[in-house]
Amino acid sequence: xxxxxxxxxxxxxxxxxxATLTCNYTNYSPAYLQWYRQDPGRGPVFLLLIxxxxxxxxxxxxxxxxxxxxxxxxxxxxxxxxADSATYLCxxxxxxxxxxxxxxxxxxxxxxxx
Amino acid sequence: NAGVTQTPKFQVLKTGQSxxxxxxxxxNHEYMSWYRQDPGMGLRLIHYSVGAGxxxxxxxxxxxxxxxxxTEDFPLRLLSAAPSQTSVYFCASSSSxxxxxxxxxxxxxxxxxx
Numbered sequence: 274x275x276x277x278x279x280x281x282x283x284x285x286x287x288x289x290x291x292a293t294l295t296c297n298y299t300n301y302s303p304a305y306l307q308w309y310r311q312d313p314g315r316g317p318v319f320l321l322l323i324x325x326x327x328x329x330x331x332x333x334x335x336x337x338x339x340x341x342x343x344x345x346x347x348x349x350x351x352x353x354x355x356a357d358s359a360t361y362l363c364x365x366x367x368x369x370x371x372x373x374x375x376x377x378x379x380x381x382x383x384x385x386x387x
Numbered sequence: 388n389a390g391v392t393q394t395p396k397f398q399v400l401k402t403g404q405s406x407x408x409x410x411x412x413x414x415n416h417e418y419m420s421w422y423r424q425d426p427g428m429g430l431r432l433i434h435y436s437v438g439a440g441x442x443x444x445x446x447x448x449x450x451x452x453x454x455x456x457x458t459e460d461f462p463l464r465l466l467s468a469a470p471s472q473t474s475v476y477f478c479a480s481s482s483s484x485x486x487x488x489x490x491x492x493x494x495x496x497x498x499x500x501x
Contacts, residue, residue, distance in 0.1 A: 304485070304487075305486060305487055307486070315495070316479075316493050316494050316495050317430075317477070317479075317490075317492050319489035319490060319491065322487065322488070322489050324487075362429075362430070364430075366485065366487075375432065375486055377429045377431075379428075379429045
């Protein structure tokens with residue numbers, strides 16, 4: 274069956290370190306993989322999108338990698354700050370580009386300690 | 388630029404009541420959608436629209452109706468509320484019908500059905 278998995282355990286790191294979050298998927302052929310940030314009581318906020326033919330995408334302190342062989346995306350936050358504390362969601366669109374097939378992970382909670 | 392606006396932010400309904408959750412966007416996005424978010428279930432697509440006059444079902448459409456008479460508005464109607472519809476509802480829009488630019492979410496409506 275199709276599945277998308279993120280680390281269910283919260284990630285706690287020290288300020289200034291690099292946070293790395295994982296998104297694994299099975300039985301999909303994703304066209305795009307997206308990362309969002311969600312704060313308590315708020316809607317998800319779009320961060321980065323990476324296409325199936327891209328290996329890496331960067332935006333300021335954020336970096337996303339995409340390995341279609343391993344069926345995995347890694348999301349990195351460098352020089353992390355307490356303000357980066359939130360839940361991070363990954364979502365993928367299958368190769369048909371059908372919005373009905375946008376599949377979401379459950380998210381990983383990140384806490385950056387000062 | 389308001390983005391995606393949802394109203395109300397909170398609502399309590401009695402079983403059997405009906406109500407409409409409002410969603411409006413001012414970005415001229417063709418694609419709009421409704422999600423519900425439940426603990427342990429993640430974001431699940433209820434209904435979506437790729438343009439005015441066009442709607443389609445998502446993963447969990449039962450008990451909900453939508454219409455899209457204008458590009459800006461995409462209301463979600465609960466026909467006869469049930470406790471199983473207690474959830475947080477998010478409206479999301481995108482300039483692309485294939486999701487290749489990410490999605491803009493509203494701040495959500497927290498609905499409790501008693």
